[in-house]
Amino acid sequence: MSSIKENLSQIKEHLSDDVTLVAVSKTKPLENLHEAYNAGQRIFGENKIQEMTQKWEQMPKDIAWHMIGHVQRNKVKYMAEYVSLIHGVDSLKLLREVNKQAKKHQRTINCLLQVHIAEEDTKFGLNETELRAIAASEEFQTLENVHIKGLMGMATFTDSETQIRREFKKLKSLYDSVQNDFGTLSILSMGMSGDYKIAIEEGSTMVRIGSSIFGARNYQ
Numbered sequence: 001m002s003s004i005k006e007n008l009s010q011i012k013e014h015l016s017d018d019v020t021l022v023a024v025s026k027t028k029p030l031e032n033l034h035e036a037y038n039a040g041q042r043i044f045g046e047n048k049i050q051e052m053t054q055k056w057e058q059m060p061k062d063i064a065w066h067m068i069g070h071v072q073r074n075k076v077k078y079m080a081e082y083v084s085l086i087h088g089v090d091s092l093k094l095l096r097e098v099n100k101q102a103k104k105h106q107r108t109i110n111c112l113l114q115v116h117i118a119e120e121d122t123k124f125g126l127n128e129t130e131l132r133a134i135a136a137s138e139e140f141q142t143l144e145n146v147h148i149k150g151l152m153g154m155a156t157f158t159d160s161e162t163q164i165r166r167e168f169k170k171l172k173s174l175y176d177s178v179q180n181d182f183g184t185l186s187i188l189s190m191g192m193s194g195d196y197k198i199a200i201e202e203g204s205t206m207v208r209i210g211s212s213i214f215g216a217r218n219y220q
Helices: 004-012 030-038 049-058 073-078 092-104 128-136 138-142 161-177 196-201
Strands: 020-024 043-046 064-067 085-089 109-114 146-152 187-189 206-209
Touching (some): 004 020, 030 049, 043 049, 049 064, 073 092, 128 138, 146 161, 161 187, 161 196
Parallel strands (some): 020 206, 043 064, 064 085, 085 109
């Protein structure tokens, strides 16, 4: 079985300098994270705020922590002190809460707006109309402690490369078309272990990879 260091090295061979790798470390023990850290990885993604906070407290402080899961508004306060990027912002209400908690820590928190591109009902996200409505809203203009850095989306879980590519193309097109609405966007987060190569071909600048680095997840 290959090591985490070897896995990271193999993945990075497929990434150009303008694609950022988020190592998805959810459910993984600290020794796995330390191995990735010692191999040079500095960006980790978690999907549960409590677990991420525990790891933040115990890991080196030069790590950028990305919240990649669905965010409940009442949990934002627990990560506002340290979170580097929130991937799954899917409402103005959530942005309002992030702004409020960021202000308490005298921070500006970077966020990605999650867009629903999959042909599944299980994924969260905004449609194009909702996305543009946030950009146009007066309240959004007053949120001084959040910074929209880009968009995020997840393709359908399917073996159809044609469908995955179509969904990523749709998100890239939307990303290009809302640049002026949000100021300059720099992050298009799409692609995971099973489809990141397609995502990069379609314009992704950030990929979220877990099992291809750390092995299969343990959900016990």
